[in-house]
Amino acid sequence: MSNVLALIETSAAGEIRSTAASLLAAAARLGTPVAVVAAAPGSAAGLAEQLGSLGAAQVYLAESDQVGRLLATPQVEALAAAAAELEPAAILTVNSVEGRDVAGRLAVRLRAGLITDAVDLRPSDTGWVAVHSVFGGAYTVESTIEGGPAVITVRPGAVEDRAPAQAATLTTVPLGTSASAAAVIDGIRDTVATSSRPELRGAEKVVSGGRGLGSKENFVLVEQLADSLGAAVGASRAAVDAGYVPQTFQVGQTGTSVSPQLYIALGISGAIQHRAGMQTSKTIVAINKDPDSPIFDIADFGVVGDVFAVVPQLVKAIEARAS
Amino acid sequence: MKIVVLMKQVPDTYGERRLDTQTGRVDRGSSEAIVDEISERALEVALRYKDSHKGTHVTVLTMGPASANAALRKGLSMGADAAIHVLDDALVGADMGQTAAVLAAALPRNEYDLVIAGNESTDGRGGAVPAMLAEHLNLPHLSFLDSVELSVGEVSGERVSEYGSLDVRAPLPAVVSITERAAEARFPNFKGIMTAKRKPLSVVSLAELGLGPAEALAGARSVVLCASARPARAAGTKIVDEGNAGEQLAEFLAANRLI
Ligand SMILES: Cc1cc2nc3c(=O)[nH]c(=O)nc-3n(C[C@H](O)[C@H](O)[C@H](O)COP(=O)(O)OP(=O)(O)OC[C@H]3O[C@@H](n4cnc5c(N)ncnc54)[C@H](O)[C@@H]3O)c2cc1C
Numbered sequence: 001m002s003n004v005l006a007l008i009e010t011s012a013a014g015e016i017r018s019t020a021a022s023l024l025a026a027a028a029r030l031g032t033p034v035a036v037v038a039a040a041p042g043s044a045a046g047l048a049e050q051l052g053s054l055g056a057a058q059v060y061l062a063e064s065d066q067v068g069r070l071l072a073t074p075q076v077e078a079l080a081a082a083a084a085e086l087e088p089a090a091i092l093t094v095n096s097v098e099g100r101d102v103a104g105r106l107a108v109r110l111r112a113g114l115i116t117d118a119v120d121l122r123p124s125d126t127g128w129v130a131v132h133s134v135f136g137g138a139y140t141v142e143s144t145i146e147g148g149p150a151v152i153t154v155r156p157g158a159v160e161d162r163a164p165a166q167a168a169t170l171t172t173v174p175l176g177t178s179a180s181a182a183a184v185i186d187g188i189r190d191t192v193a194t195s196s197r198p199e200l201r202g203a204e205k206v207v208s209g210g211r212g213l214g215s216k217e218n219f220v221l222v223e224q225l226a227d228s229l230g231a232a233v234g235a236s237r238a239a240v241d242a243g244y245v246p247q248t249f250q251v252g253q254t255g256t257s258v259s260p261q262l263y264i265a266l267g268i269s270g271a272i273q274h275r276a277g278m279q280t281s282k283t284i285v286a287i288n289k290d291p292d293s294p295i296f297d298i299a300d301f302g303v304v305g306d307v308f309a310v311v312p313q314l315v316k317a318i319e320a321r322a323s
Numbered sequence: 324m325k326i327v328v329l330m331k332q333v334p335d336t337y338g339e340r341r342l343d344t345q346t347g348r349v350d351r352g353s354s355e356a357i358v359d360e361i362s363e364r365a366l367e368v369a370l371r372y373k374d375s376h377k378g379t380h381v382t383v384l385t386m387g388p389a390s391a392n393a394a395l396r397k398g399l400s401m402g403a404d405a406a407i408h409v410l411d412d413a414l415v416g417a418d419m420g421q422t423a424a425v426l427a428a429a430l431p432r433n434e435y436d437l438v439i440a441g442n443e444s445t446d447g448r449g450g451a452v453p454a455m456l457a458e459h460l461n462l463p464h465l466s467f468l469d470s471v472e473l474s475v476g477e478v479s480g481e482r483v484s485e486y487g488s489l490d491v492r493a494p495l496p497a498v499v500s501i502t503e504r505a506a507e508a509r510f511p512n513f514k515g516i517m518t519a520k521r522k523p524l525s526v527v528s529l530a531e532l533g534l535g536p537a538e539a540l541a542g543a544r545s546v547v548l549c550a551s552a553r554p555a556r557a558a559g560t561k562i563v564d565e566g567n568a569g570e571q572l573a574e575f576l577a578a579n580r581l582i
């Protein structure tokens with residue numbers, strides 16, 4: 001089987017991000033998964049064991065003191081070096097901000113084709129097929145790369161199965177100083193590491209609030225319901241624009257796309273751009289005081305009512321059942 | 324300072340957006356074509372700098388069908404100084420790699436200090452063209468900027484990602500892409516609309532860029548194998564709160580094993 005490279009995302013402290021397991025599982029569908037990691041020299045002890053347990057057959061550790069100092073280029077260099085050595089059938093990155101930067105640059109450098117935001121990958125008679133969810137899930141499209149190597153970004157968490165654990169071999173290579181033009185990182189604020197709630201992307205349950213919450217203080221209601229369900233917190237763009245929550249909470253066309261088992265929309269009208277980010281959720285619940293809100297067109301259970309009356313009662317009922 | 328802003332025309336997100344399931348391409352007839360909102364915000368970043376720095380020259384650049392001319396006209400009426408439209412039948416259905424290669428060829432050599440793009444287009448949502456462009460031009464790339472600080476010789480800003488944020492900077496020339504946090508776009512005013520008509524808008528073909536169709540379009544490329552519409556979602560139960568909707572909802576969740 002040919003090698004398939006998977007770029008592992010790491011935190012500023014060098015820890016493996018939660019996206020690794022899903023990306024390695026995606027790689028395993030197309031060939032032998034090789035985890036590629038860019039890390040500061042000597043900072044990545046124990047990596048082979050950890051990534052092997054997530055399905056990597058080999059760990060290609062590219063060491064450079066530019067990691068964390070230059071934006072995206074050390075990761076591009078790491079993948080380019082691994083590609084030259086291992087002749088992969090495909091190169092995968094996470095469809096994250098960094099993953100897309102790296103994939104874009106790398107595709108041009110390797111004269112490879114680029115496919116972004118695959119939600120699934122599978123082998124086919126002629127090679128492999130990538131599956132996409134287009135226009136907010138309204139269409140399913142299958143595509144592939146012809147005429148050269150392939151770089152593919154995979155939606156985080158979209159591939160849910162896990163590759164079997166193996167004993168990974170470790171290859172450590174020093175990266176030379178990159179000659180290509182790069183942006184410099186002056187400061188890093190890692191916020192994910194400090195939150196106790198589930199991450200929005202890939203969450204099983206999501207509770208989102210909209211402009212109907214009325215104020216930043218009132219948005220606590222959304223958090224209370226989310227915590228009683230063990231859910232992630234999301235928001236509409238209007239709620240973000242009003243300053244109730246940071247932009248990273250935004251669900252929709254220009255925010256995060258989510259596809260949880262349960263999505264609860266509180267005080268959200270259900271504008272087409274919001275729906276584009278959540279309409280593939282398994283079960284949708286909406287609470288809105290306007291009976292004509294478009295969110296009700298796609299809700300499995302809709303409540304025409306005031307969030308300030310319905311949600312506290314719901315939280316109480318959930319807590320009563322839990323105890 | 325010379326700034327080039329990349330503008331893209333897309334189907335209006337407020338409309339019914341359709342995909343031609345035969346070709347897998349956007350059905351341009353089904354909804355109105357408008358300037359992608361994020362492109363207008365990218366232009367706004369450039370225009371704010373121009374407002375406070377006399378002598379700044381802003382060019383808007385697009386690659387797209389004949390109708391994309393309207394996107395450039397809007398850019399000119401908002402305040403850009405010149406426009407370039409890459410128009411060629413050979414580019415119908417171009418993928419991101421081809422788009423980036425063509426845009427790179429269209430960027431007037433040594434005629435810009437900064438290229439500003441949107442972080443991601445609302446139709447393709449690829450979010451990779453700016454990075455690809457930067458690699459073609461061998462320039463530094465600051466992506467997904469929530470804020471942009473521009474000074475002589477340097478661009479810096481706050482770059483947000485799924486995990487937090489970074490302070491980043493690069494020497495000019497550079498490519499940056501901005502998020503919808505970066506700026507709220509202005510509306511063209513009457514004077515802008517009137518003067519736009521007199522501003523230069525050049526339409527260039529692949530041949531005029533020195534690219535044969537083969538050069539621009541050859542190599543590895545993405546191909547759509549099939550496309551299908553997902554069945555629309557139907558509405559389910561809808562109740563009006565009469566004092567016990569919270570309890571009814573809890574029952575619904577329990578019945579569906581969601582609590
Ligand atoms: C290019 C583009 C991209 C966009 N991207 C996104 C995106 O990614 N995500 C997104 O969400 N939007 C996006 N939008 C914006 C979108 O069009 C809507 O403006 C936005 O989703 C509205 O948010 P909202 O539903 O919270 O606010 P509103 O539309 O104002 O709705 C508020 C709702 O709250 C209800 N309400 C008020 N008080 C109460 C109460 N006490 N109890 C119950 N209900 C109450 C009202 O009946 C109303 O339906 C985008 C727009 C464009 C043009």
Ligand SMILES: Nc1ncnc2c1ncn2[C@@H]1O[C@H](COP(=O)(O)O)[C@@H](O)[C@H]1O
Pocket residue numbers: 329330331359361362365384385386387419422426439440441442443444445447448449450451452453
């Ligand atoms: N055909 C195009 N013409 C001009 N700019 C484009 C084109 N395609 C993409 N861009 C720019 O690249 C950004 C990101 O697009 P994308 O990578 O396609 O999501 C857009 O917001 C534009 O600024």
